[in-house]
Amino acid sequence: MPSSKTTSVASPRRARATGRVTLADVAQAAGVSPITVSRALRGERAVAPELCERVQAAATALGYVPDPAARALASSRSSHVAVLIPKLSNTLFVELLDAVQISLVPAGYQTLIGVTHYDAAEEEAVLRSFLAHRPAGLIVTGHDRSPAAAALIEGSGVPCVHVMEIEAEPGSYSVGFSQRAAGRAITQHLLDSGRRHVAYVAAQLDPRTLERGEGYVDALVQAGLADRVTKVLIAEPSSMALGGALLERVLREAPETDAIFFCNDDLAQGALLAALRLGVAVPGRVAVVGFNDLPGSDQMVPTLTTVATPRREIGVQAAQMLMKLMRGQPVETPNLDLGFQVVRRASA
Amino acid sequence: MPSSKTTSVASPRRARATGRVTLADVAQAAGVSPITVSRALRGERAVAPELCERVQAAATALGYVPDPAARALASSRSSHVAVLIPKLSNTLFVELLDAVQISLVPAGYQTLIGVTHYDAAEEEAVLRSFLAHRPAGLIVTGHDRSPAAAALIEGSGVPCVHVMEIEAEPGSYSVGFSQRAAGRAITQHLLDSGRRHVAYVAAQLDPRTLERGEGYVDALVQAGLADRVTKVLIAEPSSMALGGALLERVLREAPETDAIFFCNDDLAQGALLAALRLGVAVPGRVAVVGFNDLPGSDQMVPTLTTVATPRREIGVQAAQMLMKLMRGQPVETPNLDLGFQVVRRASA
DNA sequence: CTGAAAGCGCTTACAG
DNA sequence: CTGAAAGCGCTTACAG
Numbered sequence: 111m112p113s114s115k116t117t118s119v120a121s122p123r124r125a126r127a128t129g130r131v132t133l134a135d136v137a138q139a140a141g142v143s144p145i146t147v148s149r150a151l152r153g154e155r156a157v158a159p160e161l162c163e164r165v166q167a168a169a170t171a172l173g174y175v176p177d178p179a180a181r182a183l184a185s186s187r188s189s190h191v192a193v194l195i196p197k198l199s200n201t202l203f204v205e206l207l208d209a210v211q212i213s214l215v216p217a218g219y220q221t222l223i224g225v226t227h228y229d230a231a232e233e234e235a236v237l238r239s240f241l242a243h244r245p246a247g248l249i250v251t252g253h254d255r256s257p258a259a260a261a262l263i264e265g266s267g268v269p270c271v272h273v274m275e276i277e278a279e280p281g282s283y284s285v286g287f288s289q290r291a292a293g294r295a296i297t298q299h300l301l302d303s304g305r306r307h308v309a310y311v312a313a314q315l316d317p318r319t320l321e322r323g324e325g326y327v328d329a330l331v332q333a334g335l336a337d338r339v340t341k342v343l344i345a346e347p348s349s350m351a352l353g354g355a356l357l358e359r360v361l362r363e364a365p366e367t368d369a370i371f372f373c374n375d376d377l378a379q380g381a382l383l384a385a386l387r388l389g390v391a392v393p394g395r396v397a398v399v400g401f402n403d404l405p406g407s408d409q410m411v412p413t414l415t416t417v418a419t420p421r422r423e424i425g426v427q428a429a430q431m432l433m434k435l436m437r438g439q440p441v442e443t444p445n446l447d448l449g450f451q452v453v454r455r456a457s458a
Numbered sequence: 459m460p461s462s463k464t465t466s467v468a469s470p471r472r473a474r475a476t477g478r479v480t481l482a483d484v485a486q487a488a489g490v491s492p493i494t495v496s497r498a499l500r501g502e503r504a505v506a507p508e509l510c511e512r513v514q515a516a517a518t519a520l521g522y523v524p525d526p527a528a529r530a531l532a533s534s535r536s537s538h539v540a541v542l543i544p545k546l547s548n549t550l551f552v553e554l555l556d557a558v559q560i561s562l563v564p565a566g567y568q569t570l571i572g573v574t575h576y577d578a579a580e581e582e583a584v585l586r587s588f589l590a591h592r593p594a595g596l597i598v599t600g601h602d603r604s605p606a607a608a609a610l611i612e613g614s615g616v617p618c619v620h621v622m623e624i625e626a627e628p629g630s631y632s633v634g635f636s637q638r639a640a641g642r643a644i645t646q647h648l649l650d651s652g653r654r655h656v657a658y659v660a661a662q663l664d665p666r667t668l669e670r671g672e673g674y675v676d677a678l679v680q681a682g683l684a685d686r687v688t689k690v691l692i693a694e695p696s697s698m699a700l701g702g703a704l705l706e707r708v709l710r711e712a713p714e715t716d717a718i719f720f721c722n723d724d725l726a727q728g729a730l731l732a733a734l735r736l737g738v739a740v741p742g743r744v745a746v747v748g749f750n751d752l753p754g755s756d757q758m759v760p761t762l763t764t765v766a767t768p769r770r771e772i773g774v775q776a777a778q779m780l781m782k783l784m785r786g787q788p789v790e791t792p793n794l795d796l797g798f799q800v801v802r803r804a805s806a
Numbered sequence: 807c808t809g810a811a812a813g814c815g816c817t818t819a820c821a822g
Numbered sequence: 823c824t825g826a827a828a829g830c831g832c833t834t835a836c837a838g
Contacts (some may be wrong), residue, residue: 111535127813128534128815130814130815132814132815132816133816133817134815134816142824142825143824143825143826144815144817144825145816145817145824145825145826146823146824146825148816148817149817149823149824152817157823157824158823158824161823161824162810175586175590176590176816177531177590177814177815177816178527178591178594178816179526179527179528179530179531179536179591179592179814179815179816180527180531180814180815180816180817180830181816182527182816182830183525183527183528183531183814183815183816183817183829183830183831183832184815184816184817184818184829184830185816185817185818186817186830186832187475188527192741198552198553198555198556198559199552199553199753201549201555204546204547204552205546205547207546208546208547208573211546211571215587220570220587220591221570221571222568222570223569223571225556225559230817238523239563239568242523242524242525242526243526243527243568244525244527285562304477322809346812349753350753350754350757351756351757354757379754379757380757383757383758383759384757385755386734386759402686405547405697405698406698406727406754408699409698409699409702409727409731409732411731411733411734411735431814476830476831478830478831480830480831480832481831481832481833482831482832487825490808490809491808491809492809492831492832492833493808493809493832493833493834494807494808494809494812496832496833497807497808497833501831504821505807505808506807506808509808523829524831524832525831525832526833527830527832528814528830528832528833529831529832529833530812530814530832531814531815531816531830531831531832531833532813532814532832532834533814533832533833533834533835534814554833577821792834807838808837808838809836809837809838810836810837811834811835811836811837812833812834812835812836813832813833813834813835814828814831814832814833814834816829816830817828817830818827818828818829818830819827819829819830820825820826820827820828820829821824821825821826821827822823822824822825
């Protein structure tokens with residue numbers, strides 16, 4: 111004999127059941143309206159403390175998890191933050207990303223990663239695809255991008271923070287440091303230690319690499335060595351092998367060179383290892399410095415003198431700034447300069 | 459005198475206008491119903507070729523971009539694929555991720571990255587948060603996880619591919635190689651070159667590291683050297699500095715050691731540099747091998763003998779397999795073994 | 807092969 | 823401080 115009590119009635123109108131615990135379920139359990147549950151859970155507007163508690167309890171009891179898609183559709187704002195970086199093969203950007211993620215995830219945001227490969231068209235494509243997801247915020251590397259990409263960002267109205275460079279563009283937000291000042295500082299270190307034939311060797315040639323080169327020129331000019339400016343610029347991507355090859359080439363083609371400023375530690379590490387192989391004394395024959403202070407630079411033989419860049423702190427601060435923007439809170443320092451540090455080790 | 463022609467009428471019922479081009483707009487422009495547009499654009503079911511073309515043209519003309527949130531809500535499947543990796547500071551996983559992303563993005567999927575830090579509780583938390591987004595698919599590192607985490611995956615019904623290890627668990631999908639066989643092979647290489655006191659030195663101690671250690675034991679046992687098994691296992695994370703310290707420690711505590719198998723290239727590279735600093739001849743005094751063939755290993759002095767692991771190919775194949783699963787297509791090889799390669803260089 | 811109706815699970819905008 | 827109504831932009835399930 112079947113029980114006459116029906117515990118669940120299948121409504122004939124209900125075409126699709128997902129089996130999910132919804133706001134409505136929580137509302138019913140708490141004896142309030144769905145909208146009150148929504149407000150109580152988001153902490154938005156004032157909800158009577160007593161109701162708030164009842165709602166929280168019901169939500170926990172039922173194991174309620176808000177549906178991000180429904181939330182995004184209704185509010186036209188997702189919980190995604192899109193982060194655009196040039197390359198995943200550069201430790202620098204991975205550390206930046208890691209720091210951003212560590213800051214954003216606990217606050218309930220999801221990070222979407224876009225890799226642009228230093229390519230304007232790719233950046234546009236990635237932006238277009240990300241913007242379709244109506245991200246709550248955007249973090250992009252540097253200021254230099256195609257007008258189309260800039261227009262996409264601008265037109266989207268999505269809060270955006272630029273990282274790695276620092277530039278006081280009106281209305282824009284950034285967290286970074288002066289690449290140019292850093293390039294000048296490390297070159298100055300070489301000059302201060304008596305070097306007079308300093309070369310700047312760079313690969314990839316992204317905007318930040320070129321800015322470091324300007325800093326290098328600044329230092330030489332200021333030292334009255336404008337005629338000694340020696341730049342070796344290679345468009346191909348950086349690698350340790352390339353660094354080794356470039357060291358060899360510079361010493362062959364410009365044997366008077368007594369110091370080399372490599373635009374990044376990958377090249378410099380490769381140069382140090384090549385010097386070991388070739389029997390070139392560092393810093394005796396030639397001083398070598400890099401940029402970024404990547405893992406391993408302190409382990410090289412000799413240890414590498416370089417510029418330590420605060421990419422983790424940049425990631426953390428950019429995330430903080432973005433969260434303020436996303437919440438509509440005021441940002442006190444829209445262009446945050448986190449500086450850099452010349453790390454003196456044995457190679458120069 | 460204002461024009462009497464009204465070009466846009468604000469409907470009083472419309473509470474919220476997003477200004478977005480919607481399916482309905484495309485439908486109206488193409489003179490069909492919204493559902494036909496939906497089907498034509500997704501290529502689902504049969505739509506008359508002529509209509510299909512008209513819809514495509516209208517969509518392009520209006521610059522229509524589907525709203526992923528609406529799509530996810532209606533279909534209860536998002537276009538997200540969640541990828542869980544232990545650490546972002548390990549190049550291995552970053553390369554894996556890059557390969558996955560390169561394969562998935564062109565197919566219209568977005569990658570969500572979760573970092574577990576080799577921590578069971580973190581993995582559970584990340585899974586729970588990701589699963590709330592109803593991802594279309596899941597890629598996780600290895601098979602070893604907490605019962606709770608495994609239950610979350612299982613219970614979600616989301617297609618899942620395991621990477622890096624290969625294990626023929628019924629009903630599970632994986633792409634990788636045998637860590638144990640690889641550990642055995644590189645140890646065998648050392649034995650083949652005449653080494654008789656081979657130590658295995660490992661850090662981090664994740665499951666894959668331990669499997670490599672089993673392979674090491676296999677090789678020694680098979681060579682009748684079971685009594686020579688020497689394992690140094692350190693729980694702390696791998697780093698070049700740690701590799702150097704461990705080399706020193708092993709040579710001090712077990713001076714008969716004539717070969718060291720480091721569980722990864724980070725440790726091995728650090729050991730090579732420390733040897734240089736200490737004046738320890740490699741491979742003369744002690745042979746050194748690593749694992750993974752990371753960037754830089756071919757640049758070391760001496761160049762590092764190691765095991766090349768196919769993490770990029772693993773990423774690509776895992777993405778392919780997952781796409782088949784997400785589309786409900788059959789997968790011919792549910793456990794795909796991509797092998798590995800012993801790379802003989804100068805250090806052993 | 808095409809469509810009208812209903813619904814996915816939330817939030818907005820308006821009242822009170 | 824709380825709620826009833828409408829709507830976000832799609833897809834599902836059912837007809838024809």
